[in-house]
Amino acid sequence: MLRQPHCLMAIAWPAFLAACLMEFLVFGFVDPAELRWFGHVLEMPRQAIYALGFFGFWVVTMVCSATTALLMRTPAQVNAQPGPAGQA
Helix, strand or coil: CCCCHHHHHHHHHHHHHHHHHHHHHHHHHCCHHHCEECCEECCCCHHHHHHHHHHHHHHHHHHHHHHHHHHCCCHHHHHCCCCCCCCC
16 A cells, blocks of 8 residues: 555656557547447547546556556565554
8 A cells, every 4th residue: 555645646647647648649540429339439529538538548557557666666665564553
């Protein structure tokens, strides 16, 4: 579990930037009005599709960033025993 706010931001901010880049790249080539879901046209406004796409990209890139943060932990950090309640 993340104990410090800067750890969360170290995951969320790069993921946000990557999601922005992916949004520009994907929707620069794909028209949301022409997207189909199992052969049916999506009956949603363009902005809703843009928003869903952005948040989907953001979730995926946050998982990638969190995995990277997890894999960067040292063996000592992974094997550390938690102290009694109330101690950091």
